[in-house]
Amino acid sequence: MKKLPPDQTAPRPSVVTIGSFDGVHRGHQALIQEALERARKRDADMWVMTFDPHPAMVLRGIRHRFLITPGVLKEIYLDRAGALGVTVIPFTPAFSHLSAEDFLEREIRQRMQAVAVVVGFNFTFGARGLGTVTTLQEWAAPRGIEVVVKEPIQINPNRAASSSSVREAITAGQLDAAEAVLGHAFSVQSPIQRGEQRGRALGFRTLNLVPPAEQVMPPFGVYAGYVLIESRPIPAVANWGIRPTFGGEDPVLEIHGLDGPLQASYGDVARFDFVGFIREERRFPSPDALTDQIRRDVDQARRMLAEKPWRR
Numbered sequence: 001m002k003k004l005p006p007d008q009t010a011p012r013p014s015v016v017t018i019g020s021f022d023g024v025h026r027g028h029q030a031l032i033q034e035a036l037e038r039a040r041k042r043d044a045d046m047w048v049m050t051f052d053p054h055p056a057m058v059l060r061g062i063r064h065r066f067l068i069t070p071g072v073l074k075e076i077y078l079d080r081a082g083a084l085g086v087t088v089i090p091f092t093p094a095f096s097h098l099s100a101e102d103f104l105e106r107e108i109r110q111r112m113q114a115v116a117v118v119v120g121f122n123f124t125f126g127a128r129g130l131g132t133v134t135t136l137q138e139w140a141a142p143r144g145i146e147v148v149v150k151e152p153i154q155i156n157p158n159r160a161a162s163s164s165s166v167r168e169a170i171t172a173g174q175l176d177a178a179e180a181v182l183g184h185a186f187s188v189q190s191p192i193q194r195g196e197q198r199g200r201a202l203g204f205r206t207l208n209l210v211p212p213a214e215q216v217m218p219p220f221g222v223y224a225g226y227v228l229i230e231s232r233p234i235p236a237v238a239n240w241g242i243r244p245t246f247g248g249e250d251p252v253l254e255i256h257g258l259d260g261p262l263q264a265s266y267g268d269v270a271r272f273d274f275v276g277f278i279r280e281e282r283r284f285p286s287p288d289a290l291t292d293q294i295r296r297d298v299d300q301a302r303r304m305l306a307e308k309p310w311r312r
């Protein structure tokens, strides 16, 4: 997937799809497929235009447990969805004051050289979100720019796929519901952190990740999943929490490989793809009691993962 810096002009005419794309859920994926098809038909390039930070974080001052795909995770999932290129606009307060028409003129027509724009049914944009699909259509028609408006991708008859519904499901610990909307696993990615080396003594060595504070997370607990080290998925069980047995405070995702020690160095980046919830995190009366429970967690994780092989 190509990247176009925000201060550079697209080299060729393009088909652009616009949005926050947090999570790159099935609605977003449908938009990307549509944009790809249109680009092929018109012999144009295809670009996803997205924003960083997420507009809601700037406009509503949200900083904690919000994003589904912070940092490079969004680009990883855009690439998976088939996007050929992405341009990320820094969403500054100044940018947020740009009117809908000025945004279209400057970013879509002049910079991206758009011949077509693909958006969802509920797309809004520009200062105070005043721009709508109608604004876009009325602006585009006299300029010979095609507008494609995608019908909602529904998760059930009452609910369209949306980033908000994914956030709600993750917060409630409903990983299956989140995955049904996302069309892929919910993932955490971070550099590997040094732990307190207690895992060795317990007989369960772990690799520790610290999800960014801005990322939405499920409740503290034990989860089955796959840990990706150098793009290789390895079956694992992880504890997300503060380790109350040892009086911990800072939340950590501690990952134990089911098939032996995980080979990676501190500072390397690893990703954990959540598959299923096993149990809540608890305070155990002794380290031995915790070890006994972790043995059972490992067995359960094996059973869960046997039924759900890793999917890119």
Ligand SMILES: Cc1cc2nc3c(=O)[nH]c(=O)nc-3n(C[C@H](O)[C@H](O)[C@H](O)COP(=O)(O)O)c2cc1C
Binding pocket: 195, 196, 197, 198, 199, 200, 202, 204, 206, 208, 222, 237, 238, 239, 242, 243, 244, 245, 246, 254, 255, 256, 280, 281, 282, 283, 284, 290, 294, 297, 298
């Ligand atoms: C599968 C699994 C489940 C765990 N469950 C709990 C738990 O319920 N309560 C708890 O206090 N710690 C739990 N832990 C965390 C251990 O206490 C932790 O791995 C150990 O303290 C090592 O920490 P360290 O890497 O900082 O040395 C769990 C760890 C794993 C791998």
Ligand SMILES: Nc1ncnc2c1ncn2[C@@H]1O[C@H](COP(=O)(O)OP(=O)(O)OP(=O)(O)O)[C@@H](O)[C@H]1O
Binding pocket: 018, 019, 020, 021, 022, 026, 027, 028, 030, 031, 118, 119, 120, 121, 122, 123, 124, 150, 151, 152, 153, 154, 160, 161, 162, 163, 164, 165
């Ligand atoms: N279910 C869907 N079906 C089709 N298009 C969608 C769907 N959901 C979002 N889109 C479109 O995808 C683009 C990006 O959407 P965006 O990420 O800004 O919002 P969202 O997914 O609806 O999230 P939120 O819940 O935060 O509003 C927009 O053009 C939007 O209209």
